Amino acid sequence: MAAFPTLRTGAVAQYPLDRTNRFQTQAVQFLDGSRQRYPIYSAGLRRWGIRLDLLDDRELASVIAFAEQQGGATFSFPDPVSGVSAPKCIIAGEQFSANAGGEMRHQASLVIEEIA
Numbered sequence: 001m002a003a004f005p006t007l008r009t010g011a012v013a014q015y016p017l018d019r020t021n022r023f024q025t026q027a028v029q030f031l032d033g034s035r036q037r038y039p040i041y042s043a044g045l046r047r048w049g050i051r052l053d054l055l056d057d058r059e060l061a062s063v064i065a066f067a068e069q070q071g072g073a074t075f076s077f078p079d080p081v082s083g084v085s086a087p088k089c090i091i092a093g094e095q096f097s098a099n100a101g102g103e104m105r106h107q108a109s110l111v112i113e114e115i116a
Contacts, residue, residue, distance in 0.1 A: 001087070002075040004112070005062040007052070013080040018049030022113075045114045046079065046086060052108045060098060060106040067096045067110065077112050086114045 004012050021044030027037045052063065066075075070091055077089040092111040099107045 002066070002070060002073070004075060004077045004089075005059075005066050007059050008056070011080065012078055013048065013050045014052055016051070017080055019079075019081060020047045021045065022047060040116075045116060047092070047114070048077070048080070048112045050108075050110050050112060054104060055106040055108060056104050057106070060100065060108060063108045063110075064098050067091055067098075074115065077114075088115050089113060090115055 006012050007014075023044045024040045025037050026040055027035055029035045052059070055063070072090060074088045074090055076085050076087050078085045089112050092113045096110040097108065101107065
């Protein structure tokens with residue numbers, strides 16, 4: 001399985017980092033009017049908003065190549081906060097962008113979602 005590329009510093013993200021947990025529940029209403037709710041996932045699914053600034057040519061090229069190669073396929077992503085790897089992640093929708101600035105001034109941003 002593919003893994004998200006690391007920067008030359010060894011990091012996969014830079015600060016500020018947007019990180020959220022998504023929870024989903026199912027509600028069932030019975031004939032007597034009572035309801036029961038239960039979680040669909042045992043734990044929340046994580047979502048990271050990654051913004052990479054001041055990238056060099058090699059780093060930008062590796063992030064772009066990774067995004068193009070993955071498409072909608074899953075990959076592993078190490079949580080930048082806890083260091084625990086999430087084994088099934090995708091790049092969310094069409095939320096990938098890359099800007100080539102001057103030397104050592106490239107930028108990229110994307111949203112990574114953990115899936116069940």
